[in-house]
Every structure is written in C-alpha cells, then in structure tokens.
Amino acid sequence: MSAVWGVHMPESLGFDAVEQGFVAIGWPELGDLRQIGASREAVKAAVAEAYPDLKEGSIPVTAGVLFRFVHEIEAGDVVIYPSKHDRQVNIGRFTGEIEHVPVDEMPNRRRVEWLGHFPRSDFSQSALYEIGSFLTLFSVRTHVAEFLAKVALASPRQAEAEEVASADDDSVTGTVSRQAVETTQDFVVRRLHNGLSGFEFEHFTAHLLECMGYTARVSEKTGDGGVDVIAHTDELGFEPPIIKVQCKRRTDQIGEPEVSQLLGTLGEGECALFVTLGSYSRAARALERNRPKLRLIDGEQLVRLFMENYAKFSARYRTLIPLRQAYIPDVVAEE
Template sequence: MARITVWGVHMGAHVGDRPIEGGYVGIGLPAIGDLTKIAPDREAFKAALIVAYPDKKAGAIPVDAGSMFKFLHEIQAGDIVVYPSKADRMVNIGRFTGEAVYVEGDPDEYPTWQKVEWLKHVPRDEFSQAALNEIGSFLTMFRVRRYANEFLAKINLVAPVGITTPPEALTDQQDEIADDDTATVSAAIQAEASTSDFIVKRLMTDLTGHQFEEFIAHLLECMGYTARVTPKSGDGGVDVIAHMDPLGFQPPIVKVQCKRTTGQTPRPDVDQLLGTLGDGEYGLFVNLGSFARGAVELERNRAKLRLINGEQFVELVFEHYAKLSPRYRALIPLKQIFVPDLQQD
C-alpha cells in the first residue's frame, strides 16, 4: 500500500471561509512576491526571506523558509491536507490537486496557493485532544504524523501501519526546531486552543439542550442581565429572555436562541429568531460552532441582531468565569495560568 502523506496548514482567522469556497490553502510572506519563481532550493528560499524581511529573527529564517519550500516543492498531487479553520472551529480535510498558483494582491496576504479538493469539514470536538494538539503546530506548514489516521478516518482512508519516517522528512523535522521566542508563542497559542476545546467538549457532552439554555441564562446574569429560560414548548424559537430592568417591563429586551451544536447554523434559523422581535426587542443567537455566510451578512445589516459563535462564546466564559456559580465552575474546572500576551509582542 502506498504511503499517504498528510500535511497540516494554518491560515489566519481573518480569511473566513474564502479558502473553502475557493478550493485552496495559502501561504503568506507577500513581500517576497511570487514564490513559484524562486529556485527549488532551501537556501534560495532563505536568501529571499532575508532580503524581503531583514528584521526577521534569525531563528525564524529556517523555519519560514522550510515552510515555503515544502509548500511549493514537497506537496504532491493526491496528498491530504488538514486545515483547522480558526474562524469557525472546523477541521477541513481535503486532497491537494498539485496545482500551485500565485495570486497577486490577495486581500488576505496569502498570495501563494495550493489548490485543494475539499472532502469533509468536521467540528473540532469530533477529534481527540491529542490529535488537535498535533495540528496546533506553530508552523504554517507541517506534516501530520502521530495522529494522521484519526484525520484520514473521516474521509474513509487509513495510512499503512509500520511506515517509518521517510528520508525526505528528516530535513522537515530539522526545520521545525524553532527559536525560544517562537516556541514560547507556540506554547501560549496551544494552551489557549486546548482550553477552548475542553470547554466546548464539556458543554457538549455534559449538558442537555435545556441545560445549555440554563447555562446561557446564568452567563448573561454574570454579565449584569436578569435572565430566565422560557418553557420547553411553544417558545417560538426563543430559549432565554434577558433584560436590564429587574422586572422585565422596560426595553431593551433581549430574546436569545441557544443552539448546542458545533456545526454551522444556517440563515433560516436566524431568520426565525428575527421574526419574534417586536419594538424595543433585540435578538441574540448563541452556538458552539459557526454561522453560515448568509447569517453573518444578515447580522451586519440588522442593528438588532447579534451572533455569538463558539470562539466568541468561549471568550465570554473566560471573561466572566470568576462570577460563575460553583456548579458551573465544577462542570468546566479551570485554573489561571500566565502566558505571553501576544497582542503586546
């Protein structure tokens, strides 16, 4: 059986669903220009990187150059790609077509693309934490080795057993040794991602749909609202009602729909919530996954609508964790650690 090579690729959250819609993954470093024009040699990539980014730390040069080289010259048609999307907490799995292109002026600043045939999009909570940790690499481009079969199983493939690390991957491993600063940043990112995964998995596995609504109501109370869960039937799509007035007579009144799912919520579900709003009422839709593009566009055009996806929801839990009741702190036990503030670097 032929060896199946599985690659991992990272892109920023700002790209949204464009790589999925466009059938590609991209690599950045736009100041270099067209990477496809660089000689297929690692030293040539290092030299181009030093010229384009003279202030880049010395320890990052071989790492970034190695990523560029692998992206252009080691990926083969038929190789599998795992792309964890930061925007919607999905793990996207596809097959490289073998077509590399340069897109001048790419708005996301990922101008060099490898075209991909996407095969499946899987919520993060369907993978083990160990597998998620492996694809949480700080590298833009890396090989998925230890838990490759966990990702391949989602597309009905299995890698051969007993395959040793191929010779060409030895240089790949050398490139993945980062300087201390890069490794520290990687640890901080991994810690935050692992904690987010832990929170979402606990809420998915330990709460029923109605209990999730109760948790949302409690979180809103921690934020200063008075909130109550509506009856289980006949709620018209409204699960929680919140307001600043303790008696609930004065606007604004917030009608909340809660969806305990790590998948993508379509626009019609959001439309249903909007249909319940009257004068002085606002709509809040909360899920643990993401929202379809149509729903996001609807939010941009409706001042009375707010969508909270899984990443945003976890941030709210972090922010108000100290105010949660002992019951919910026991459900998602966390302790404070100090990590580098990436926004200040």
C-alpha cells in the same frame, strides 16, 4: 500513498479558503515562489535577501516551509486546515495546481478539494495539539489515522521531517500561548456539549446572562425552533429592550436561515441573541452586520464570557467546568 500536511492561515482568509477551495502561505516580498530555484539553498538565499531583518535562526525554517509548499506537496496529498474563524478542522486533497495572487497578503496558493469540515470537538485533544504546530506548513504524523477516518481515507506516505530545531523563541512561545488558549476553549466547549442536555444548555445561557447583570428566564420546553430564553434589564421585564435568545448546543456551523427564524419572532423594542457552541456561516455573520438588533455568540465568544464571569457562576457549573487562573505570555507567533 498520499502524505498528510497541516496548514495554518490568518483568520481573515478562512471563509475564502474554505469556500473557494485553496490554502495559501505568505511572504509576499518573494513574489511567485515558482520562480525561485528548485533547491533549499536557493530558497534560503531568496528569503535572506527579501527579509534582511528576519532572525538568522528563522531563515532555514521559513525556507523549508516555502520549499515544501512548492516542491514536495503532490496532487492527492491530504491537507488539514484548522480554521480559527469557525473553530472547524477542514480536511481535503491537494489537486496539484499552484497559483500566485499578487494582490493578496497570502499570495502563494495551492488548490484544494475539501472533503469534509468537522468541529474541533470531534477530535482528541492530543490530535488538536499536533495540528497546533508553530509552522505555517507541517507534516501530520502521530494522529493521521484519526484525521483520515473522518473522510474514509487510508494511511498515507510519510513526508520528510521539517527543519524546526532553530525556530526562534518568540515563534515557539507564541504557539504555546495560542495552544493554551485553544486548549481551554476546547475543554469548556467539550464539557458544555457533553455535560449538558439541550434544555440544560438553555439554563446555562440564562445563568450566564444573569451573571452579566440581566434578568433572564427560560421559556417553556416547546421543542426546537422557538425562543429559548427571555432576558431584560429591569427586574419585571416591562422596559425595553427585551432580548429573545435562541440556544443551540451544537459544535457545527449555524446558517443564515436559522438566524432569520429568530429575527422573525421580534416585535417592537425587542432584540435577538443567538448562542451556540459552534460557529456561524458567512451569510449569518453578514446578516448580523446589517441588523443592529441582532447579536451572534459563537463558541469562542461564549467561552470568553464564561471565563470573564466565572467567579459569579453557581457551584454547579464551576464543578462541571473546573478552571483556575493562570498567566501565559502575550506573544503572537509571526507567520
């Protein structure tokens, strides 16, 4: 039976990993990990030599990750990659091929056949906690059935436990901080997705724009594909720019054709804003970079804008999404 592994990668690698079919880990100073001796002690010695400033307690944890990546993963094992660039949970199978790409910041790769890509909102919060481990590579155990059910796979074999007891405090604190942020984002997205209809989400978006200082009105309910909200900076709406807004209460990925459709509605002095609870494809983001009158707001950005303007929101929305201010450590966990 296959084991189930979780992998974390930098956001900058997300599109390539999904589109090209691989997962990767870093530590470039070690070179090709296949050239290190096939024992944990050999890997520990290599890590200590290549990274002399690494905290002593982190050496066995780092070495364990590297050893497992090269020597314990088998062809057919399942991999779960929670990608930050689009807030998706990607599930696939390892094919068994290992590569070293020396020009890359994450040079050691394993090829993956992706079986499915799912919004975070498809999973329970406790399952999302499990794949929020501070390790780059870890085994998934508690919520295996929930993840595998999405791709119609059976229960796996169990991998050996990771060596995690001596992980350094900054790594753990950074993970806790990141999970707190992600949990809040998940909570807000779930409440908006489950608590509002598509038409109500348009009103929410219009209200958000008003809280940000715009005048906004929801267009007549004419069905999918049209402009949902009109926003402008002057009260009567005569002065440019006029902002045409498309709203999608979806948690999956928006592609370039849908964004181009909105651009096709623009006239002189008009701008386009696309708002979704999900994410955007690489092609859609490229279109945004090349069109100065286009802005794309994904679920993560929408949550940030909502939280920044939370005090201005009407009681209806603050009741739907109850939040309170808290402070968390501003520490980024190191790879």
